[in-house]
Amino acid sequence: MITTLLKHEWLATRSLLGSIGAVAVLLIAAGTALTATGWPGISLVGMLMVMAPLAALVPATQIALAVHYWQSSYSRTGYFTQSLPLSGVTIYLAKLAWALLVSLVAALATAGLLMAAWPVLAGQLGGERNPFSLIQQMWDAGTAVTSTPVLIAGILLFVGLILIWPIQYFFAASVGSETPLNRLGLGGPVVVFLGLYLASQVLIFLGMVALPWGLTMVDGQLGIESWSVFAEIAAGSGSRDDIMPVGFVPMLLLIGAVCLLRTVHSWRRKISLV
DSSP states (O other), X not given: OHHHHHHHHHHHHHHHHHHHHXXXXXXXHHHHHHHHHOOTTHHHHHHHHHHHHHHHHHHHXXXXXXXXXXXXXXXXXXXXXXXXXXXXXXXXXXHXXXXXXXXXXXXXXXXXXXXXXXXXXXXXXXXXXXXXXXXXXHHHHHHHHXXXXXXXXXXXXXXXXXXXXXXXXXXXXXXXXXXXXXXXXXXXXXXXXXXXXXXXXXXXXXXXXXXXXXXXXXXXXXXXXXXXXHHHHHXXXXXXXXXXXXXXXXXXXXXXXXXXXXXXXXXXXXXXXX
């Protein structure tokens, strides 16, 4: 059944996703051509045209799927979706799985497009033109300061942080469509997402207070040092920029888990389309 639902999501969103991808490819191709001219001003505009769609491809895809999720579950075709002879949780998990899969594909597409444009960009930046050589250099630099398992864990954590966003978007769409917020239409999910964002900032701050450590270089190796958010605030412009606090990570994972469970509860108990 999940496979059937995933096929339906593909059929329902392929035109939307194709349009987003086509726009990104066209902008990157045009930007690369302008960058290749090497003309002052023109090449800078070209580099911006390349970097903007690369930065926006994943979030634009995720937001587009979140809007589709809201429309197909609670708005235009919500009644049809809710009337399917399937549990709401199954429908939700299929939609979420599709969003996560597309997010991964969009991230890979972003990496591929960057690699395709990189020889031209590197020519302007004075860097290594071969993207594969650059990746190898970056990998070697990473394994020189930490172990391979830690480096892989860091990559997986980065991917996980990308996948948290659809969970939060779907949470906002579902909770924002519950009574009485559903009377606001699309405004309900927007209000919930803004509230979630503010609450997340508070929780992340508390997480950094509760776990006062950060990643930094220690004797040429990546290590952990004591780090105080209050000391950094007091230091002002003299705060350290060579350390990354780790307290935000468990909080983000906790927020994602809570959003997932609360959305499941919404599909089970709170659905209302009136």
